[in-house]
Amino acid sequence: MGSVNIRLTVNGTERVVSSEPDTPLLDLLRHDLGLAGPRFGCGIGLCGACFVLIGGQARSSCDFPAWAAEGTDVTTVEGLADGGALHAVQQAVIDEQAAQCGYCISGMIMSAVALLRRNPAPSEAEVRTALDGNLCRCGTHQRIVRAVLRAAATVPAGTAE
Amino acid sequence: MTPSPSLAANPELGRWLDFGRPGRVTIRPGKVEYGQGVWTALAQIAAEELDVALDRIEVAPVSTDTSPDEGVTSGSRSIEDSGGALRQACAQARAAFLAAAAAKLDTDPATLTVRDGEISAAGRGGTGLSYWTLDEPGLLDRAAAEVAAAKPASQWSVAGRSAPRIDLPGKATGQPRFLHDLVLPGMVFGRVIRPPGPAATLDDVGPADLPDGVLAVVRDGSFLGVLASRDRAAVTAAARLAGAARWTVRESLPDERDLKGFLLGQPTEDQPVTERPDPAAAAQVRTTLRAEFTRPFIAHASMAPSCAIARWDSDPGGAPRVTVWTHSQGPFPLRRALAAGLGLDPAQLTVHHVEGAGVYGHNASDDAAADAVLLARQLPGRPVRVLWSREDELGWGPVGPAMVARLSAGLDESGRIQAWRQDVWSNGFLGRPGIGGEPRLLGLSHLAGGAPIPAAPDGLPSGAMGATRNAVPAYHIPDLAVTRHRLLTMPIRTSSLRSLGAFLNVFAIESFMDELAAVAGADPAAFRLAHLTDPRARRVIEEVAGFAGWAGRARDEGTGFGLAFARYKGTSGYCAAVAEVAADTSVTLRRLWLAVDVGRVISPDGVRNQVEGGALQSASWALREQVRFDRTRITSVTWDSYPILRFTEMPEVAVRIVASDEPETGAGELAQGPVAGAIGNAVADAVGVRVRDLPLTTEQITRAIEQS
Numbered sequence: 001m002g003s004v005n006i007r008l009t010v011n012g013t014e015r016v017v018s019s020e021p022d023t024p025l026l027d028l029l030r031h032d033l034g035l036a037g038p039r040f041g042c043g044i045g046l047c048g049a050c051f052v053l054i055g056g057q058a059r060s061s062c063d064f065p066a067w068a069a070e071g072t073d074v075t076t077v078e079g080l081a082d083g084g085a086l087h088a089v090q091q092a093v094i095d096e097q098a099a100q101c102g103y104c105i106s107g108m109i110m111s112a113v114a115l116l117r118r119n120p121a122p123s124e125a126e127v128r129t130a131l132d133g134n135l136c137r138c139g140t141h142q143r144i145v146r147a148v149l150r151a152a153a154t155v156p157a158g159t160a161e
Numbered sequence: 162m163t164p165s166p167s168l169a170a171n172p173e174l175g176r177w178l179d180f181g182r183p184g185r186v187t188i189r190p191g192k193v194e195y196g197q198g199v200w201t202a203l204a205q206i207a208a209e210e211l212d213v214a215l216d217r218i219e220v221a222p223v224s225t226d227t228s229p230d231e232g233v234t235s236g237s238r239s240i241e242d243s244g245g246a247l248r249q250a251c252a253q254a255r256a257a258f259l260a261a262a263a264a265k266l267d268t269d270p271a272t273l274t275v276r277d278g279e280i281s282a283a284g285r286g287g288t289g290l291s292y293w294t295l296d297e298p299g300l301l302d303r304a305a306a307e308v309a310a311a312k313p314a315s316q317w318s319v320a321g322r323s324a325p326r327i328d329l330p331g332k333a334t335g336q337p338r339f340l341h342d343l344v345l346p347g348m349v350f351g352r353v354i355r356p357p358g359p360a361a362t363l364d365d366v367g368p369a370d371l372p373d374g375v376l377a378v379v380r381d382g383s384f385l386g387v388l389a390s391r392d393r394a395a396v397t398a399a400a401r402l403a404g405a406a407r408w409t410v411r412e413s414l415p416d417e418r419d420l421k422g423f424l425l426g427q428p429t430e431d432q433p434v435t436e437r438p439d440p441a442a443a444a445q446v447r448t449t450l451r452a453e454f455t456r457p458f459i460a461h462a463s464m465a466p467s468c469a470i471a472r473w474d475s476d477p478g479g480a481p482r483v484t485v486w487t488h489s490q491g492p493f494p495l496r497r498a499l500a501a502g503l504g505l506d507p508a509q510l511t512v513h514h515v516e517g518a519g520v521y522g523h524n525a526s527d528d529a530a531a532d533a534v535l536l537a538r539q540l541p542g543r544p545v546r547v548l549w550s551r552e553d554e555l556g557w558g559p560v561g562p563a564m565v566a567r568l569s570a571g572l573d574e575s576g577r578i579q580a581w582r583q584d585v586w587s588n589g590f591l592g593r594p595g596i597g598g599e600p601r602l603l604g605l606s607h608l609a610g611g612a613p614i615p616a617a618p619d620g621l622p623s624g625a626m627g628a629t630r631n632a633v634p635a636y637h638i639p640d641l642a643v644t645r646h647r648l649l650t651m652p653i654r655t656s657s658l659r660s661l662g663a664f665l666n667v668f669a670i671e672s673f674m675d676e677l678a679a680v681a682g683a684d685p686a687a688f689r690l691a692h693l694t695d696p697r698a699r700r701v702i703e704e705v706a707g708f709a710g711w712a713g714r715a716r717d718e719g720t721g722f723g724l725a726f727a728r729y730k731g732t733s734g735y736c737a738a739v740a741e742v743a744a745d746t747s748v749t750l751r752r753l754w755l756a757v758d759v760g761r762v763i764s765p766d767g768v769r770n771q772v773e774g775g776a777l778q779s780a781s782w783a784l785r786e787q788v789r790f791d792r793t794r795i796t797s798v799t800w801d802s803y804p805i806l807r808f809t810e811m812p813e814v815a816v817r818i819v820a821s822d823e824p825e826t827g828a829g830e831l832a833q834g835p836v837a838g839a840i841g842n843a844v845a846d847a848v849g850v851r852v853r854d855l856p857l858t859t860e861q862i863t864r865a866i867e868q869s
Contacts (some may be wrong), residue, residue: 023393027392031391035335036337036338037334039341039464040341042799044551049464077334078335097326099333100196102196102328103339103464103465103518103519106332131808132807134808137519138519139781139811140774144808145808
């Protein structure tokens, strides 16, 4: 299979990557664009470690083929901070000490950011449901839920970004 | 004060810390960070003893070239071992600098104090001297003295307070920090094609259409690997080689539906753990209960498949010189095992630790390192990175052993326990590289002439190691006998998993305590307290009963509460747990309450994080997890077939730390057993039937109801 040029926007910058069309988006991000935030966990979209925003929706990038990424707008955890200021969810993760090994945390942050964009004031149950596609093995679930609720409380409704 | 064993083994102060960078202190613990937060706690200890600000401390990752050899980071011993050594090393370094300053100032060191690394003299304030102005080569080239005058905890200002984890900002912003993110110049990518089962052997590899970028196909016996310039090409090539390989597959695994029959039917090595016969007490027994409890094989199931990088170079004389980057829990033991397996001297290898995801025991980290070395040997001079697939991680990493615990206990007329027998059947937990003189590395076992990895040892039958961990009840029992039966066959490869045998032993003991309490007509909390004299044990039970509202717990239909207790290893931290469930034939775990006593605490939030994490992981093991297999291979190789608890299934968890001035203990493993016991007791409370086989799934609960 030959390579094709995939044109997409990553963290606000237009990028062109030469890739075989069935290469996973995660490989483009990690190997071609040097972004370490999305992590490989399972390769079939079952764990959430590789979650990114594609058109504002949180979803797995390990099973998202390059050809489908053509023309999309992709945000990774590296693209959340605004200048020197961390995104409210990132800051809340630090404030709540909401990680142990942290391998899954960038994917969870992306799920939480997508949630707060569509629902700036979620209930705890809504947070848990939104994060159900993200697995954590260290058992930091409660801290992560608390961090997302804290982030929601610090971002005035309607301005979640 | 006895010198720290870790410092005694690595006495040179300069091995532990240096002041080479202006305004910074580099500490070099021999323990590795894998998400447990140990770097932060060790930095706190160093900052405290040196009287410098916490943010001046930098922690060097373990390297066999520069770090002290502290073996494996396991057993919740890092704060005791490495923390104890660092505390003394730092206190002695501080004293050495004060002596040097005193000599320069021609004064008594006792008149000098340190404030954030700057040295002041009594009555005259700043001296212009600091650790960094005084630092000169050789100052710390001295052996640690036998006794260090470390600060008493009453004078702590950095240790003893929650410090923010030093690794979290990088993790929350997606910075490269895991081994999986490391890119070395000229690096190539390797993948290994595993056999279709542990007893399968490779016959031949037919023609395969390999993609551009493939550099080499490596075959040695049943070890089959590929090297490529890009990871994607290596993945594609590995899939095609897997399709082209022909194997002889043999049945070698037990019957998954009869784990107990397998465990009780194998040849074993039988050793007493404790034998304390008391015929007079035994004669008072009026009622005897018997029961068997089981746990399945449990996977480590790290979020990251194992990864390693290796480079095979030659020294000027042509002898191999091997460098390995690994997230193994034991860089030094890995180096020795690789050297033994490859016929090299350990000095020919350097092993660097780079953080990976949490591992929770001996997972495939070390095996990935061996794979990388075996592939790098075929392409000298190039760093070779190997990443395992999720399927291989769950299918080929060592797993925690399945176990049976057979208990019997006798109550006297007044409802006191007079006699207890506990027999434990298990494969060994000590399957780490190098143990028993065996490399125990998967790739090496697949090479031509390689032998299968022998059955794992289990350590001394001390009540602290292996399957015997927490097999001796903490309760006052006059007539006591505990025996370990270690399996001498190992059809499924086993090794250390967080808390070792404590998970099943405590589940069994604490379930049985409730069964005995019911016969005695006693409240479970009161029954335990009646058999405990250790005030620290009593206190965590009273504490958790108090804040969980045990005495006033709801008695609603379908709701259950359970309580359990253990002192980890019999000698370490104390933990009592209460669980609340809603259960019929399926279980919803609503809440967990835990009270712990881990002695003096370096970072309270670090302890809470570890206890919460241990509790929630234990809940997942207890309710959901089991390695699945057929007669040829492990089949639970995805998150669908090896499910773990998710956000919507996880309970609320509350942790209280009981204040203590006793020596520090670890906190990472002490919740495992008590949480399983509390959940089991809560399920029995809700359902009215005792479920003795883990995990507490609908299938097991239904079976227990049918058999009741």
